[in-house]
Each structure stands twice: as C-alpha cells, then as structure tokens.
Amino acid sequence: MRYLPHTQQEIEQMLATIGVPSVDALFETIPDDCRLGRPLAIESGLDEVSLMRHLTELAAKNQGAKMLSFLGAGIYDHHIPPAVDQLLLRSELYTAYTPYQPEVSQGTLQAIWEYQTIAAEILGHPIANASMYDGASATAEAVLMCRRITKRPKAIVCDGVHPEYVETVKTYLSGLETGTEVIRVGLGEDGTTDIAALDKLLDNQVAAVVVGYPNFFGCIADIKPLAERVHKAGALLVTATQNPYALALLEAPGQLGADISVAEGQAIATSPSFGGPGVGLFASRSDRKFLQEMPGRLVGETVDAKGKRGYVLTLATREQHIRRDRATSNICTNQGLVALSLTIRMCLLGKQGFVDVARQCLAKTEYLRGQIASIDGYSVVYPAPTFNEFVVRVPAGGSAEALFERAARKGILAGVPLSRVLPSRGDQLLVAVTEKHTREDLDRLVAVFRDG
Secondary structure, eight states, X not given: OOOOSSOHHHHHHHHHHHTOSOSGGGGTTSOGGGSOOSOOSOOOOXXXXXXXXXXXXXXXXXXXXXXXXXOOTTOOOOOOOHHHHHHHTOTXXXXXXXXXXXXXXXXXXXXXXHHHHHHHHHHTOSEEOSOBSSHHHHHHHHHHHHHHHHOOOEEEEETTSOHHHHHHHHHHHHTSOTTOEEEEEOBOTXXXXXXXXXXXXXXXXXXXXXXXXXXXXXXXXXXXXXXXXXXXXXXXXXXXXXXXXXXXXXXXXXXXXXXXXXXXXXXXXXXXXXXXXXXXXXXXXXXXXXXXXXXXXXXXXXXXXXXXXXXXXXXXXXXXXXXXXXXXXXXXXXXXXHHHHHHHHHHHHHHHHHHHHHHHHHHHHHHHHHHHHTSTTOEESOOSOBSSEEEEEOSTTOOHHHHHHHHHTTTEEOOEEGGGTOTTOTTEEEXXXXXXXXXXXXXXXXXXXXXX
C-alpha cells in the first residue's frame, strides 16, 4: 500500500484551491514518453514481523562482518564501547543540530566546543572548527583555504596522500577559475615524500603542499624540515591524518610547522560501518587571516547577561550567513552526531587511555610486520617507520588479490589489495592492525601467508 498522508477529500480541497482538476494535471509539462506510466516494479509491503524476518535473513548473508579483518586504508576497526551509544541518547545532548539559537541549543553547542578543544589538542593547533564531513572533504577545504590566504593557484599533493582524498581535492578545485592546478609529487625509496622532487616543484605560484602524516601507505615522515622548505617558498603546509590514534604517539603536526592539519576521526568515533560515515577534524594556526578563512563554523565560550557560562556560534562564514563573495565554503553542516560520538569516546578514554590504545596498535603492528617479513618471498615495501599500517609485497609472480581471496576463504580479510585503488601495485597488500587484534589473530594471518 502506498503511504499517502492526505485523505482524498483533502487532496480535492487543495486542487480546488489552486484551480487544478487532478493530480495528474500537475505533471502536464512532462512529456508522456518521459513518464513511467505504470507502478514501480517493487515488491509489496510487509507487515512488521515479516519485515524483521526478511532483514535478519539479509543480515545473515553478510559474511564480511563475521570475518577477522585487517582492512584499513582510511577506515579502521577500533573498539567503540556501548557506553558511547547510550550517552549519545541523553537529552542534554539531544537538541537540534543547527545551533543558531543558543538559548535552545546549549547541549549541542557545548558538545561542539568540547569537540573543537579535542581536535585542537590532537592536531597541535590553537583553533579548530566544528568538523567537516570526513577526512577527504577536510583536505579539499584546507587546499581551498590555502588558496584564499596566499592568492596562489597551485597545489602540490604528495602521492602518499590517500587516493580518494586526492580525487576529492581535484573535484573541489575543478569548479574554480582557469589556472588552478593540482601537481603530484612522488615518494622516495623510504615511502615518504621525495624531497628533491618537491624542491623542483616549489615556486611562487604554489599555495599548498599536502602530505600524509602517516601517509596512505602507513609511512611516517619528519614534518619539520618539510615545513621549512614549504615556508621558504611562501607556501603553506597541510597534513592529512587517516588515523588520529597515531597522533597519540607522534608529535602533533601543528607543533612541527604544519599550517593546517586535518584528520579523519572515524577511528575514534564509530565502527567502520562499510566505509562511513566519517568526521573531518580541521585545525590551523590562529593568525587572524587563518581564523577568518576557516571553513564551516566555530563555537565559542562566553557568558550571558547574568554572568553564567554559555556557548554560541562565534564564526560562521557560509553563504547562508554572509555575502556570497565573502563566504569561505558552502559546507552545509558538520557531522554533528559523529563529532559528538568522537567527543564522548575521547572523554571515556582520557589522555592516558588514548596513548595506551595507540601503544597497543604500534606494538601489535611491529610484531606482525616482523613475522610477515620473515616469511620467505614476502617483504615489507617501505623501510620508513609506521604506526598501525604497512605495505606487504607478495612473492614474485604472485598477486595480492589472489592472496586476499585465499585468506577470505579461511574467514580472514587480509588487508586491502592496492591494485583496487592503484592498478600498478598488483603485488602489494596494505595491512592494518588495531588494539582489537589478539596475538592469536595476528598468528592466524601469518599462517595464511606461510601456507601461500
């Protein structure tokens, strides 16, 4: 049965009011050959009991959710305690997401303010916004912000930046005026940005240099000397972090000279959920120009007329708020619910818990990396330090996709075959480890590699 909220009498009254004889008459401007002319070819509706049974049967077909997973590449399976979901339902936080009226949105505003504080501390910058959609959109917005600040057209993006982030940057820039250019710079033998190649590309037209920290292949570079080179050319350095747990152990990019730092917060906020949703952390230097050009919105702490603490939108530079030619971005909202989830999870962890999880990830990754490297024919592609992710090369003549399929038949998702995003890397597998993996889990994966 179709769901129509209006009775036939109400429909007739509305049609009479606007002077139209029938609902079909509302579609007269659409040519007959462009109309469907028949009901949609979908099954009839189910009663609640039947629907729940049907959904259960569909869920049972999803074998991937039951498999031991070493997938990563920007989405990570860290532990999210049930307390997070329960706290998300509390009425103090369950207010309208759009906090334009502070008198009715204090819960949301305070949560965003706390989120901004956490993002600023993780990334090592004095200011952070109320979040972006995800790490990819945050990276693209950072490049646009660099262009506005420097008045330069070019962006250099390292090959170590997540391929999907790169495509998002290109898409954002594609609608701008002629002269906008995205230039790629390759990797050195250690898996980090090729400094010599970068030096040749830096000129007075470059607005931004974007690097991963750690990068897509898990490699960690020294950001400080990189920042010095970029600044000497008058450009700005943007770092993109796929897993913010890495920053519990690494020095924050803002402390190493990055001008804008972004990250994907999914690892802290929510389960992988088949690739989303995510939440984009975005922080920068506090110079007036940076503050004014930051996309999205910022929440600030203040006091009301009675001197009581309160929270308000301090800066909102979207088209809906200011003149269109002055707007920084038309990003329509932040990922309010996911940002709140990240905030709750970080508060449950505390600073020490945040570090403890990161240490577990690093220790387990080092163990697995060493075990795989000891197997005849296998090798770790890059010697650079890593956090929880690294690239494995399968034996000569082998295929990472074939290894993945062989492991899947044994109930293991062995990693991401890089040929899926980078066709030239058919013999390479990107393996990710989190604190959820036990020694037994790691040894199961090693056994699959040995049996290959």
